[in-house]
Amino acid sequence: MEEFPLDGDQAALGQASEAMEEENGEEVPIDAQNVDNEKRKAFVPPAAGMEFESYDDAYNYYNCYAKEAGFSVRVKNSWFKRNSREKYGAVLCCSSQGFKRIKDVNRLRRETRTGCPAMLRMKLVDSKRWRIIEVTLDHNHSLGTKAYKSPKKMNPGSKRKLHTNSDTETQTIKLYRALVIDAGGTSNSKSDAREDRSCSDHPDHLNLRKGDTQAIYNYFCRMQLTNPNFFYVTDLNSGGRLRNVFWLDARCKAAVNYFNDAVFFDNTYLANKYEIPLVAFVGMNQHGQSVLLGCGLLAGETIESYVWLFNAWLTCTSGQSPQTIITERCKILQSAVAEVFPNALHRFGLSHIMKKVPEKLGGLRNYDAIRKALTKAVYEALKPFDFEASWAFMIQHFGVGDHEWIRSLYDDRMRWVPAYLKETYFAGMAAARPGETHNAFFDKYVHKQTPLKEFLDKYELALHKKHKEEVQADQESRESIPTLKTRCSFEVQLSKVYTSEIFKKFQLEVEEMYSCFSTTQVHVDGAIIIFLVKERVLAEGNRREIRDYEVLYNRAASEVRCICSCFNFYGYLCRHALSVLNFNGVEEIPWTYILSRWRKDYKRTFLPDQLSNYNDAANQIQKVAHLYRSALQVVEEGVISKEHCKAALQAIEDSVHRVHDLEALML
Numbered sequence: 327m328e329e330f331p332l333d334g335d336q337a338a339l340g341q342a343s344e345a346m347e348e349e350n351g352e353e354v355p356i357d358a359q360n361v362d363n364e365k366r367k368a369f370v371p372p373a374a375g376m377e378f379e380s381y382d383d384a385y386n387y388y389n390c391y392a393k394e395a396g397f398s399v400r401v402k403n404s405w406f407k408r409n410s411r412e413k414y415g416a417v418l419c420c421s422s423q424g425f426k427r428i429k430d431v432n433r434l435r436r437e438t439r440t441g442c443p444a445m446l447r448m449k450l451v452d453s454k455r456w457r458i459i460e461v462t463l464d465h466n467h468s469l470g471t472k473a474y475k476s477p478k479k480m481n482p483g484s485k486r487k488l489h490t491n492s493d494t495e496t497q498t499i500k501l502y503r504a505l506v507i508d509a510g511g512t513s514n515s516k517s518d519a520r521e522d523r524s525c526s527d528h529p530d531h532l533n534l535r536k537g538d539t540q541a542i543y544n545y546f547c548r549m550q551l552t553n554p555n556f557f558y559v560t561d562l563n564s565g566g567r568l569r570n571v572f573w574l575d576a577r578c579k580a581a582v583n584y585f586n587d588a589v590f591f592d593n594t595y596l597a598n599k600y601e602i603p604l605v606a607f608v609g610m611n612q613h614g615q616s617v618l619l620g621c622g623l624l625a626g627e628t629i630e631s632y633v634w635l636f637n638a639w640l641t642c643t644s645g646q647s648p649q650t651i652i653t654e655r656c657k658i659l660q661s662a663v664a665e666v667f668p669n670a671l672h673r674f675g676l677s678h679i680m681k682k683v684p685e686k687l688g689g690l691r692n693y694d695a696i697r698k699a700l701t702k703a704v705y706e707a708l709k710p711f712d713f714e715a716s717w718a719f720m721i722q723h724f725g726v727g728d729h730e731w732i733r734s735l736y737d738d739r740m741r742w743v744p745a746y747l748k749e750t751y752f753a754g755m756a757a758a759r760p761g762e763t764h765n766a767f768f769d770k771y772v773h774k775q776t777p778l779k780e781f782l783d784k785y786e787l788a789l790h791k792k793h794k795e796e797v798q799a800d801q802e803s804r805e806s807i808p809t810l811k812t813r814c815s816f817e818v819q820l821s822k823v824y825t826s827e828i829f830k831k832f833q834l835e836v837e838e839m840y841s842c843f844s845t846t847q848v849h850v851d852g853a854i855i856i857f858l859v860k861e862r863v864l865a866e867g868n869r870r871e872i873r874d875y876e877v878l879y880n881r882a883a884s885e886v887r888c889i890c891s892c893f894n895f896y897g898y899l900c901r902h903a904l905s906v907l908n909f910n911g912v913e914e915i916p917w918t919y920i921l922s923r924w925r926k927d928y929k930r931t932f933l934p935d936q937l938s939n940y941n942d943a944a945n946q947i948q949k950v951a952h953l954y955r956s957a958l959q960v961v962e963e964g965v966i967s968k969e970h971c972k973a974a975l976q977a978i979e980d981s982v983h984r985v986h987d988l989e990a991l992m993l
Contacts, residue, residue, distance in 0.1 A: 371395075371463055372446055375688015377455040381413055381448075384456045388418050388446055396469035397421065402445065413450070420444040422467055440467045457684060531567040532603065532625050538778045539568055545782045546573065555579060559638040570631055572622035572638040577793060581617045582643045584929060585609035588753035589619060589648040590675070594766045596624055597654065602778050607639060608767050610754045612928045613799040613827045616767055618789065619643075623778075632662035640666065649751055652764065654678045655738060671750050674742040676704070677763035679735065686731045696724050698866075704743060705760050708875070708889050713745040748891040753923065756895035802826050803926045812836055815913045816904055820920065824898075828924040831898065838901040845909040853882045857909070859902040875902040884916040897921045 372391060378384040385399075392399045398421040405415035422442040447460035532538075549556040555576035563569045574582075586609060595604040603626070607619040620639050624631040640647065647667050653659045655674040663672045683697055690696060703716035717736065721727045740746045744758040757764055766772075771784040803825040810817055817836045821829055844860040857877045865871045876889045886907060887893075892900030899907075899919050907915070922928055957978075964974025 372458055372461050373689035374458055374461055375684045375690075375693050376458045377451070377684045377688075378457075379455060381416065381450075381456055384448055384458070385416075385418065392420075397442075397444070397465065415449040416447075418446045418448075420465060422465070442466050458688070529625055530563045531565075531569050532571070532623055534568070535777065541779045541782060542568075542571065549573075549575065557642045559641070561634050561638075569625045570622065570634050570638075572620065572635055572642070574620040574639075574642045575789070577789065578618050578620055579642065581609065581611070582619050582646060585611055585617055585753075585923070586619060586643065586646050586648050587923070588650040588652070588751065588755045590652045590755055590764050591659070592764070592766055593627070593654060593656075593659070595768075595772060596627060597656075598774075600772065601775050602772065602781050604768070604772065604781070605635065606767050608764075611796060612924055612926075613796065613803070613825050614754055614831070615792070615796060615799065615827075616765065617792065617796070618767055621767075627656075627658055629658055629661050629665075632659060633665055636662060636666035650753070650755075652752075652755060655742065672741065673747060673750060673752075674738065675757065675764050676742050676744070677757045679742055680704070681763075687729075690724075690726065690729070692724055696720065696726065699724070701760065705758075707743070707745040710745050713739070713743055744891075744895070748889070748894060750894060752895050752897075753921075754895075754897050758895050799825065799827065808833070812839075814839065814904075814908070816907075816915055819914055820898075823920060823926065824924050825926050828898065831896070835892070835899065835901045835904060839905050839908070842901055842905040845905050848876075853880050855879050855881075857906045859888075859905050861902065877902050877906045879906050879910065881910065884918060886916075886919070893919060897924060 370391075372388060378387065385401075389399050399418055400421045400423075402417040402419040402423065403415075404413055404417075406413050420442040422440045423445065424439055424441060442465050443462050444465045445460075445462050446458060448456050448458045451457045546556075546558050549558075553576050556573070557575075557579065558571065558573035560568060561570035588609065590608045592606045592608055594600075595602060603624050604621060605624055606621040609617050609619050611617045620642065622635050622638070624635060648670050650671045650673060651663055651667055652673050652675050653663065655678065660672065663670065680701070683700065687693055687696055687700075699716070699720040703713055703720060707713035707716055721732070726732050735742075744756070747756075747758075750756075752758075755764070756762075768781075768784070768788055771788045772781060776784075806826060808821045808826065808829055810821060811833060814836050817833060820832055824832060838861075841863070842859050842861045844858075846858045846860075847855055848858045849856040855878075857879060859875045859877055861873055861875060862870050863873050878887045879885070886899070886903045888900050888902045888906075890900050890902060892898070893903070898921070899915060904915075960974050960977060964971045
């Protein structure tokens with residue numbers, strides 16, 4: 327692997343552009359060389375539990391499967407919501423299903439239908455994905471060649487996607503092959519390979535369209551002219567072609583200094599084979615909003631590419647390694663993180679794993695019951711012992727001990743099961759409760775076929791919108807007075823400290839103190855006292871059940887720790903810890919448990935660099951970075967309104983005069 331040029335090696339990027347322009351004009355589509363091999367592969371049949379991003383995706387998958395098997399598809403039934411006309415259910419069937427009505431056969435035409443039972447029933451589920459809930463694969467007639475046409479009327483875009491040429495059709499089949507499993511529960515998807523393999527056979531350069539490299543070069547040049555603190559790094563292969571790219575604009579660079587304690591590395595677009603192989607570092611700001619900490623383009627999912635990217639990020643951020651880094655469950659990423667961030671706690675995103683449950687287990691008997699047992703074991707276990715017991719019950723009761731994916735999940739349990747992560751600091755990014763997820767930062771701006779040139783325009787739009795949301799949240803936190811809902815002193819205390827969004831989350835914990843109906847001292851060990859807090863919680867089927875939570879309390883050290891680990895997961899105390907403090911007559915939360923990153927004035931009081939060594943020429947970069955961050959705060963405050971802008975401009979002008987006066991005194 328080659329060294330990457332720093333501070334934007336424009337000449338190298340320009341040469342790469344020239345090479346890509348020349349070669350891309352003759353390049354064949356992605357994986358086109360494997361078309362013949364793919365056509366000879368049997369298409370994976372549908373199974374209950376498979377999920378798709380949209381109705382069209384599900385229909386196109388079944389249609390591709392039908393073509394491979396030798397029958398055609400028609401829509402038997404569709405169901406729509408009464409008001410919005412949004413489709414929420416459908417039945418697709420073999421075109422030989424049923425029989426024609428008498429009035430339809432009065433032209434003496436031969437009856438072609440056979441009452442075929444083959445069908446697929448699907449519905450829109452809570453996750454806004456389409457799930458297959460019932461499948462019949464058997465036909466009662468002979469199947470023809472793999473050249474049927476589906477009679478479904480399709481819009482022009484869908485027709486083009488399925489029927490323009492054999493290359494496109496093959497790519498469509500590949501797309502849906504990656505989404506499904508066989509009925510036995512053994513996955514054939516590429517995601518398994520990402521989880522298990524230690525290396526991969528990806529190309530040694532970015533697969534760009536004609537003109538894309540020039541677009542990247544033009545974009546970086548424009549950003550460096552308009553954004554002086556813009557930073558980019560490129561990686562070229564031995565042939566001078568662009569392999570990997572990383573960039574970081576001024577606002578993202580400033581955000582790294584504030585919010586790099588817990589980082590989510592998002593490789594959704596790269597792993598799912600989007601048009602643009604985009605990856606991003608994402609943090610959480612003082613309002614609980616996602617904030618971009620840098621992004622890049624990678625040639626492939628290789629250890630070399632990930633190591634290069636992580637090193638580039640460290641270089642751009644002055645070597646600031648996160649305390650916790652969250653990624654998808656992937657052996658390649660695990661090796662790269664261990665090499666570049668050896669001191670960081672590497673955790674797998676729980677929501678990413680739970681989203682794969684339908685794909686991995688949907689073909690098993692008793693799927694719904696297995697899913698419920700798995701969910702209960704993961705989300706309700708408070709201690710490792712509880713999880714082990716629930717997991718063992720699931721394995722024995724449903725006989726899934728030999729399932730490869732379930733076995734591998736258990737082997738990795740220390741990195742993703744909440745019961746084992748109580749000591750991990752997540753800064754609000756744990757996603758440890760049902761329904762919580764790590765959303766892709768560019769989720770609303772990038773789809774599977776978004777071209778690179780379009781994304782570069784959307785990138786600035788996305789960042790502008792995110793910044794606007796942060797500025798509005800800053801203004802609301804400063805100017806609005808939260809409405810108190812209880813008489814608890816904890817609520818009054820933190821209403822003056824926390825930003826509005828974080829206070830709302832903490833306020834819910836204060837309100838739920840009233841569901842904790844018993845606080846009992848159960849053990850004393852010197853200064854440490856263990857309490858048992860009983861809480862009534864809402865369980866499945868809207869029934870109430872009582873759960874016990876152990877809380878450790880040390881008055882002398884002002885320490886309180888609950889077994890639910892809400893503080894480490896979300897950054898504020900839970901209802902159980904608050905109940906123990908209240909029981910012991912404590913009226914104010916210890917400052918140890920009030921994280922500065924949630925404060926209204928966090929950015930104003932944050933000073934990451936020490937000024938003591940600024941006389942040393944070696945710290946010139948630190949001086950520039952510190953001054954830039956301080957100036958950026960003035961800019962962020964200044965864009966709120968016209969009045970703020972005037973005040974900010976006046977402050978900048980005054981600062982310039984003061985610096986000039988100092989220069990005059992030194993002459």
